[in-house]
Amino acid sequence: MRDERRGEMMKLGAFFHPTGNHVAAWLHPESQIDAGTNFQHYAEITRTAERGKFDLMFVADAVAVREGKLSALSRWPQYMAYFDPLTLLPALAAVTSHIGLVATATTSYNEPYHIARKFASLDHISGGRAGWNVVTSSNVAEAYNFGREQHYEHDERYDRAVEFVEVVRGLWDSWEDDAFVRDRMSGRYFDPTKLHTLNHKGPHFSVRGPLNVARPPQGHPVLFQAGSSEVGREAAARFAEGVFTPQHNLADAQAFYRDLKSRMAKYGRLSGSLKVMPGLNAIVGHTRQEAIEKHRYLQSKIHPDVGLELLSNQLGGFDLAGYDVDGPLPEIPERYGALSGQTSMRHILRWAREEGLSIREIYQRFAGARGQRTLVGSALDIADDMETWFRGYGVDGFLMHPSHLPGGLNDFVELVIPELQSRGLFRSQYEGATLRDRMGLERPKNRYLS
Numbered sequence: 001m002r003d004e005r006r007g008e009m010m011k012l013g014a015f016f017h018p019t020g021n022h023v024a025a026w027l028h029p030e031s032q033i034d035a036g037t038n039f040q041h042y043a044e045i046t047r048t049a050e051r052g053k054f055d056l057m058f059v060a061d062a063v064a065v066r067e068g069k070l071s072a073l074s075r076w077p078q079y080m081a082y083f084d085p086l087t088l089l090p091a092l093a094a095v096t097s098h099i100g101l102v103a104t105a106t107t108s109y110n111e112p113y114h115i116a117r118k119f120a121s122l123d124h125i126s127g128g129r130a131g132w133n134v135v136t137s138s139n140v141a142e143a144y145n146f147g148r149e150q151h152y153e154h155d156e157r158y159d160r161a162v163e164f165v166e167v168v169r170g171l172w173d174s175w176e177d178d179a180f181v182r183d184r185m186s187g188r189y190f191d192p193t194k195l196h197t198l199n200h201k202g203p204h205f206s207v208r209g210p211l212n213v214a215r216p217p218q219g220h221p222v223l224f225q226a227g228s229s230e231v232g233r234e235a236a237a238r239f240a241e242g243v244f245t246p247q248h249n250l251a252d253a254q255a256f257y258r259d260l261k262s263r264m265a266k267y268g269r270l271s272g273s274l275k276v277m278p279g280l281n282a283i284v285g286h287t288r289q290e291a292i293e294k295h296r297y298l299q300s301k302i303h304p305d306v307g308l309e310l311l312s313n314q315l316g317g318f319d320l321a322g323y324d325v326d327g328p329l330p331e332i333p334e335r336y337g338a339l340s341g342q343t344s345m346r347h348i349l350r351w352a353r354e355e356g357l358s359i360r361e362i363y364q365r366f367a368g369a370r371g372q373r374t375l376v377g378s379a380l381d382i383a384d385d386m387e388t389w390f391r392g393y394g395v396d397g398f399l400m401h402p403s404h405l406p407g408g409l410n411d412f413v414e415l416v417i418p419e420l421q422s423r424g425l426f427r428s429q430y431e432g433a434t435l436r437d438r439m440g441l442e443r444p445k446n447r448y449l450s
Contacts, residue, residue, distance in 0.1 A: 008440050009426050010390045011242075011275050011397030013056045013102070014049040016042070018082050020404035021281055023310060023367040024301035026077055030407040036082030043095045045406050052413035053427050055438050056100030056131060057092075058224075058244075058399065059085045063109050064141035072309035086118045093126035100435035102131035102224060107164040108157060109137060109146045112207055115164075116171035119221045120213040128217035128434030132168075133224040133244070134235075136161050158231040160204045165223065165239050167207050170198045172220050173446045174210030196448045218436045219444040228256070237263030240274055241441055244399050246371050247278040248347060253394035275396040275439055279372030280386070283403050284411045288377045295376045298403060299364055307363030314344045314366065325360040328352065344371040372401050379415040386416075387425055 018035035019026040026033055032041040049057050065080050066073060073080065085103035092101055101122065105115050115132070123130035136157035137143070143151050152160060179194035198209035225232070225240035236243050237260060247253035261271040283298075285291030308320045318332050329352035332345075344366075351357045351365065368374055375382050389395045402408030420426035432438055 009424070010386070010395070010420070011277055011439055012052075012054045012426065013058050013100075013242075013244075013277060013397070013399040014045075014054050014409060015058050015060070015244075015279065015399050015401045016045060016405065017060070017401070018078055018405070020408055021372070021401035022298045022403045023076055023078070023306055024298055024303075025404040027301045028298065028404040028407070031404045032406065035405060036078070036080075039083075039088070039091060041405070042083070042088060042092060045409055046092050046096055046099060048406060048409050048413055050096050050099040052409075052417045053430060054099055054400075055397070056102050056129075056435060058102040058131075058133065059088065059104070060133075061085045061104040061106070062137070062139050062142060063106065064139055064145050066313070067139070067141045068309050068313065069305070072303075072305040075303045076306045076309065086122065089122055089130075090125045093122070093129065098129075098430040098438075100129045100131055100222070100438070101126055102133055102222070102435075104133040104135050106135050106137045106142070107161040108152060109142055112164050112167035112205055113171065113209075113211070116168040116211055117213055119168075120172060120211065120216045123216035123218055123221045124214070128436070130216070130218070130221035131224055131242070131435055132221050133226060134161060134165055134240070135226060155231050158227070158235050162235055162238060163202050163204050167198070167200050167202075167205050169220055169239075169444075170200060170447065171207070171209050171211040172216055173448060174198065175215045176446055176448065177215050177219075180214060215446065218434050219446070222435050222439065222441060233260055234263060236260060236274070237269070238267045242275045242277055242439070245276065245278050246344065246347065246373070247394070248373050250389055250392055250394050253278060253389060254392060257394055273441060275441075277397045277399045278389075278395055279401055280398040281368065281372050281374040281401045281403060282382050282412055282416065283374065283376045283408065284379055284382050284415050286378065286415070288381060291376045291378060291381075294403075295368070295374075299368060302364060302367050304360075307360070307367050310367050311348070311359070311363045314348055314371065316345065320359060323359060325363075326358050328356070329359055329362060347371060368403075379419045382412075382416050383419040383423065383425075386420065387423060390425065 019031045025031050032038055035041045046057050089101040089103055119130050119132050174196055176194035180190045182189055195210055198207060200207045222241050223239055224242040225236045226244040228245050257276050264271055283291050283295045285294055304325060312318055312320055315332055323330060348362055351362050375385055421428050436443055
């Protein structure tokens with residue numbers, strides 16, 4: 001039965017790292033080895049997710065190749081050469097009909113007008129299926145590509161991001177929904193009273209507007225956010241409609257869920273207007289033992305150089321070379337925290353201090369799921385766990401991270417989706433016309449209308 005306490009079913013997104021989520025995914029014989037620059041691969045997996053009735057597919061982005069030791073990076077090719085998402089997603093819109101199309105775009109090295117125009121265009125091309133994952137850049141290599149020697153400070157990045165989003169949302173309201181009359185008889189193409197100029201002047205941006213794209217079909221494309229720090233949570237409570245977050249146990253997920261939703265009222269928002277969707281790396285087999293063997297195979301392919309490089313990246317660049325990989329994680333000086341993904345670093349330090357994991361055990365745990373939670377088991381095992389988290393108010397849904405592509409996604413769609421559907425936890429048919437409709441989000445009113 002549907003959970004009547006929520007009045008809705010769980011939301012599901014599919015996160016497409018090019019060859020898959022696992023750092024050794026490209027070594028799996030069933031993965032698409034040239035995935036990053038193979039459009040047919042992306043078309044295939046997006047259509048597979050649509051066949052599984054996923055709410056959305058999601059691709060991440062950075063505006064630089066990864067920095068690090070080339071000896072390790074040469075064994076870890078993901079995100080070294082891959083499509084620009086806002087070139088890829090319009091092409092995927094043409095070969096799909098229902099699934100949401102969501103991409104990361106950084107507020108650190110873009111301008112609001114560019115982002116407003118690109119995502120409005122994607123929303124029109126896709127018929128109302130666009131979503132923007134709002135991020136602030138943390139990879140210092142990105143700064144070097146845009147005339148800077150260092151990033152904005154952490155809190156400043158978020159202040160800038162909040163203003164950036166406000167400008168973008170204002171630009172999306174430049175035209176009223178019925179502004180374009182396109183009347184040959186009168187000779188009038190648009191109603192000039194329904195065009196609005198933003199005239200924004202703030203601490204970080206000065207943008208006049210209006211936008212040279214009609215108001216998007218969704219009013220505003222759906223806004224996602226992934227920061228879990230204090231300022232990240234506050235930004236999410238202010239504007240996010242979907243939150244991607246790493247959560248590793250139900251109690252912590254429930255606390256995060258309550259905290260985030262409780263912050264929304266001061267911004268005049270209802271808790272249901274934000275969907276919390278933690279990452280989940282589900283490795284599924286016809287039996288639990290089959291799933292265990294699948295996971296063991298991928299873990300066996302992690303090269304130590306790659307594991308150490310990945311861990312070093314998450315620890316703000318702290319070099320682990322020379323330390324015994326089967327020994328304990330050394331003390332990490334506080335200054336590295338400012339250079340790391342703070343949530344991931346917190347998890348790593350907890351695994352080391354509270355669970356006593358060795359360096360090798362930590363990088364195996366982290367590399368297998370990129371810091372997200374891993375579930376290994378049969379379809380019943382996976383569905384049981386997902387149901388517990390959903391009914392326990394730890395999540396509104398999940399962002400699935402297939403371990404390797406296309407195989408890991410095929411397994412989930414063929415085995416887990418039918419089990420979720422049989423329990424009334426997930427849709428059997430798409431409802432509504434837009435991503436907003438499917439996620440249970442209201443279409444925003446134009447700010448210029450009373």
